[in-house]
């Protein structure tokens with residue numbers, strides 16, 4: 065690490081609530097009660113998302129060769145910083161050790177996960193679809209279990225995950241396939257019968273359908289860009305509010321005399337999609353949805 069780099073710390077250990085774009089108060093002075101309780105400024109997130117060259121292609125591709133596109137890791141970083149705040153502001157999402165304390169983290173990472181999974185689905189036959197440039201890997205700075213200077217390989221263990229839940233992948237290689245842990249995405253239901261030809265999985269049918277779904281969802285520039293509220297067929301502006309008591313778990317021990325909270329975090333299944341796809345969801349015995357853990361108490 066550069067010795068001249070000024071190190072500063074933010075006293076997150078004192079914070080009891082999530083912050084987004086809170087005014088940054090350097091450590092040293094006392095942090096205010098307001099700071100500890102958490103300050104959320106979602107308007108600043110909208111501003112950050114809108115101010116950026118997000119859509120015009122300069123930063124993300126379009127006018128560049130595909131090899132020069134910003135990679136998914138950096139897109140992921142940007143959204144962290146735009147959600148948490150920077151330059152005189154701070155928030156949990158900006159700081160790696162505490163980013164997961166903001167519930168938005170899980171939405172963000174589910175989204176990164178689906179983008180990557182879609183790319184994987186479309187690149188199953190691409191020989192460069194996973195760790196194709198080992199020689200370009202950065203040396204690891206080192207952690208409590210990875211010696212500094214280690215070159216990560218597909219078989220480098222991911223010990224945190226092995227310890228927390230067996231369902232999680234134990235190596236990068238094992239994390240390549242997301243279906244064994246038990247989930248998939250609307251666009252990537254490779255096990256459905258509609259992708260079979262003579263009883264066999266048909267990769268062409270599958271990828272053609274992924275592309276069809278993406279075209280419909282994202283409407284590349286070649287297609288008329290009609291937003292939902294300018295389209296008579298889709299005249300709706302739906303807001304869904306889910307209100308629930310996060311300290312009450314509806315899953316109860318049915319054999320206990322008193323049906324009390326068994327201590328499990330509440331599980332919220334969100335199904336976003338068209339009504340006529342709903343039967344597809346119901347038929348999806350092999351897939352599970354996401355678990356959004358309860359936000360930290362404040």
Ligand SMILES: N[C@@H](Cc1ccc(O)cc1)C(=O)O
Pocket residue numbers: 140141142144145157158159160161163164
């Ligand atoms: N530190 C990253 C952003 C980031 C923040 C928190 C994370 O958990 C991950 C990434 C950057 O500087 O761009």
